[in-house]
Amino acid sequence: MDNETKSIFISRIDVAASRIEEKKDLVARETPVHLFLGSIHLVSILSSPAKLKELVVGHLLGEGLVNSVDDIAEIAFEENRCYVTLRKTDTAEHTIVSRSFSRLIVSSCGTVGYRSLSELLDQIELKSLARWQMKADTILHCIKKLNSLGEIFKQTGGVHVAALFHRDGELVTLAEDVGRHNAVDKVIGEAALRSEDMNVCFLALSGRMTGDIVLKAARVGVPIVASLAAAVDSGLEVARKTGITLIGFARGNRMNVYTFPRRIKL
Helix, strand or coil: CHHHEEEEEEEEEECCCCEEEEEEEEEECCEEEEEEECCEEEEEEEECCCCHHHHHHHHHHHCCCCCCHHHEEEEEEECCEEEEEECCCHHHHHHHHHCCCCCEECCCCCCCCCCCHHHHHHHCCCCCCCCCCEEHHHHHHHHHHHHHHCHHHHHHCCCEEEEEEECCCCEEEEEEECCHHHHHHHHHHHHHHCCCCHHHEEEEECCCECHHHHHHHHHHCCCEEEECCCECHHHHHHHHHHCCEEEEEEECCEEEECCCHHHEEC
16 A cells, blocks of 8 residues: 555645645555557556556456456566466457557546447447346445545545445455546456456446446446446446446435436335
8 A cells, every 4th residue: 555655745725724834645646557468569557556467457358358367378567567468369459450549548538449439339249237136225335435445545535446346235346546447447357356256246436437437347247337426428328238227426315327227226
């Protein structure tokens, strides 16, 4: 945790008290990760410097470049570079060539590469999503725990939190990162490395739900995505086309269910 924050001095201004004081504070750190598939430079990601192996695995799964952890032969880190060797490279290399990949993922963005979401959804193979139901109060309880479980968030307020919870409310994996997409990749990657069944989990987020975030869940078979924040239209489009139950503004005793409410019960 020490390498995830940096101590700095700030000037805190209190207008009501007409006071300026020098204080020590903590800010979240980020580091570049240059990801290579074989000899191909896939992407550079600005990420919080923790759970980087999980980030890489989750990114490969969430972007549809591999179907499972078993497709990965080796992951090797050399300073800020990560070299991934796949057991079979044909599919991944074809996917890379067929997309116009963004070569940099900054803290606020995900990858792009298709002219429209419809084009993207038409070209990918998704996992069949489970139809089990989950109690609304269990979802609210899990979402409420998100920020309290996030130690870096409590220290800095400068990261997003994501978690996978089992449908009974048990925490499976949790990650914090300066980027929303990275946090999701990390929980997906950690769950995959532990051979967790993501088909019986739901994804909880602190940030807004965009199409690329929802698509990551669909690719690994997570049927419910819930957030403290809002959904945007791309998130709704992906959720409708992939069968995901999308939930926003899950706060207090209420939530907004945008798609497939049949999975939620009182």
